[in-house]
Amino acid sequence: MRQVEAFHGVFAQALAAAGNAYTQAEAAAAGALAGNLAGPTGGGAMPLSATAAATPPFVFPANYVTAFISGSGIPVPSADYMKTVFGSYVVPNFPGGNLANALGLWTPAGLYPLTGATVLTLDESVAQGVSILHDTLVGTGVGQHGLIQPGGTPVVVQGISQGAIIASLEMQKLAAMPIPPTASELGFVLLGDPMNPNGGLFERFAGLTLPSLGQTFYGATPSNTVRPTHIYTLEYDGIADWPRYPINILSDINAFAGLYYVHGLYPFLDPSALPLGTTWFSCRPLRAIPAIPPTR
Structure with a gap:
């Protein structure tokens, strides 16, 4: 009985820590996403690896619009960020695009209390972000x-961190439409996705709610969508690559370190060697162990 109680106590502590971790990591990553793209410091990374879906690739229409959605604390993606991510992630998966067609969407990007004492909570911010994205894609109301x-324009949605949450929830909303966008009308590229179906923090603890922070763990990004979807994850990113077994304290410590040292590095990746698929997930292994300073 004591062992069971001890197990429950450790697991509960891991859940609580995970809830607070997302809030802290988003604030720590904001600097890198705001346009400071000079390059990472510390240990290098090994070549990319990926598991591709069995569905063969198809040709997405050229001259599409790329709609960028940034992370917490950054309502509008910077021009440097859009240029870098467009060249590294979007064009390799959706050839024929033009940076001139980039659209940096404004979203609240709130994450109370880390991005301010009077800003929106994560749940409020995400809800508004989903509404903005949905209206941008398929809005038909007055003035929309x-x-x-x-006969309209195909769109690729690129979201990072909170932006990836917004894109993931929009996928669910689109799936409920009588006639949703087709694979030749809409695609997605997600970076550092907290809802990553293969280890995202919000997937690991799906259903967890933190009322005091206004934060809900939404579950997994849809993995069975017909629209081409590419999800990139850095190994040890505590937001997108949370340990499978949260009672492994050493893994948790490493994941917490990865929140600060890994989650903001996505603009610096070179994913060009990865294969294509309809929905696929890639994980880049790192030489450095975030929890061990000498290896960073």
């Missing part, structure tokens, strides 16, 4: 002109 209409 969704990009994806009959």
Whole structure:
């Protein structure tokens, strides 16, 4: 009985720590996403590896619009960020695009209390972000002109961190439409996805709620969508690559370190060697162990 109680106590502590970890990591990563793209410091990384879906790639229409959604604390993606991520992640997966067609979406990007005492909570911010993205893609109300209409413009949505959450929840919303966008009308590129189906923090603890922070763990990004979706994850990123067994204290410590040292590095990756698929996930292994300073 004592062993069971001890197990429960450790697991509960891991859950509580995971909830607070996301809030802290988003604030720590904001500097890198705000346009400071000079390059990372510390240990290098090994070549990319990936597991590709069995579905063969198809040709996405050229001259699409890329809609960028940034992370917490950054309502509008910077021009440097869009240029870097477009060249590294978007064009290799969706050839024929043009940076001139980039669209940096404004979203609240709130993460109370880390991004301010009077800003929106994560749940409030994400809800508004999903509404903004949905209207941008398929809005038909008064004054709305969704990009994806009959004869309209194909769109690739690129989201990072909180932006990836917004994109993931929009996938769920689109799936409920009578006639959702097709694979030739809409695609996704997600970086540092907290809802990563293969280890995202919000997937590991799906259903957890933190009312005091206004934070819900939404579960996994849809993995069975027909629309081409590419999800990139850095190994040891405590937001997108949380340990499978949270009672492994050493793994938890390393994941917490990765929140600060890994989660903001996505703009510096070179994923060009990875294969294509309809929905696929890639994980880049790191030589450095975040919890061991000499290896960083």
